Ligand SMILES: Nc1ncnc2c1ncn2[C@@H]1O[C@H](COP(=O)(O)OP(=O)(O)OP(=O)(O)O)[C@@H](O)[C@H]1O
């Protein structure tokens with residue numbers, strides 16, 4: 001298996017607090033990876049540091065064989081725009097644009113596809129995420145679940161190799177959360193690597209592998225293997241048992 005991301009001994013200190021403490025692991029291309037742990041354990045910081053949104057004080061992050069920790073800010077933001085997708089707890093769509101324009105904007109900015117190709121691909125994504133009927137609506141006119149689906153479309157418009165999510169279902173009810181995870185699961189099945197931070201065992205149970213952070217260190221890891229709907233309850237049970245052992 002190819003490693004899409006390799007993290008070697010990264011540490012990060014904010015003022016006097018060591019938030020990431022000599023973390024090393026790798027992520028295989030095409031895998032679905034989840035990061036769990038108590039609040040304040042460093043999950044978001046880890047995600048930002050491995051996706052080039054922030055830089056570790058020491059250590060190395062390699063993405064698609066390129067050492068991110070060596071790149072200047074401009075090269076990093078180009079990689080983030082063209083090869084990575086991001087979703088957060090809130091959609092962060094621009095309020096004065098329609099859903100469609102929010103999605104098309106990063107597509108045009110990246111110059112990976114022509115304007116027509118970006119538009120056509122946006123329509124495909126609207127179909128896949130079930131928001132075709134609201135694509136031309138103002139973002140104030142749609143539900144939280146629809147906004148989050150739109151955020152997924154925006155994250156995917158440049159056909160990234162990897163999708164990062166920081167609590168992507170954190171603001172959704174359980175049915176909208178399930179829908180969003182079904183979409184993310186399909187994106188993974190089509191070959192995109194997924195890394196998400198979550199508090200929700202139902203969400204993490206979709207992952208092939210889960211790591212548990214405590215105080216900025218990997219406390220433990222659990223391999224679940226590829227997700228299959230039929231095995232869902234077994235996976236959740238296994239994960240919940242494991243989480244209990246971590247004191248979660
Ligand atoms: N920019 C920053 N400046 C100073 N301290 C920070 C900064 N970002 C995070 N921290 C601190 O680092 C620690 C880890 O924060 P982080 O957001 O990574 O935790 P988390 O595991 O994602 O928590 P949560 O589950 O609540 O989102 C916290 O103590 C936080 O206060």
Ligand SMILES: [Mg+2]
Pocket residue numbers: 043044045
């Ligand atoms: Mg966080």
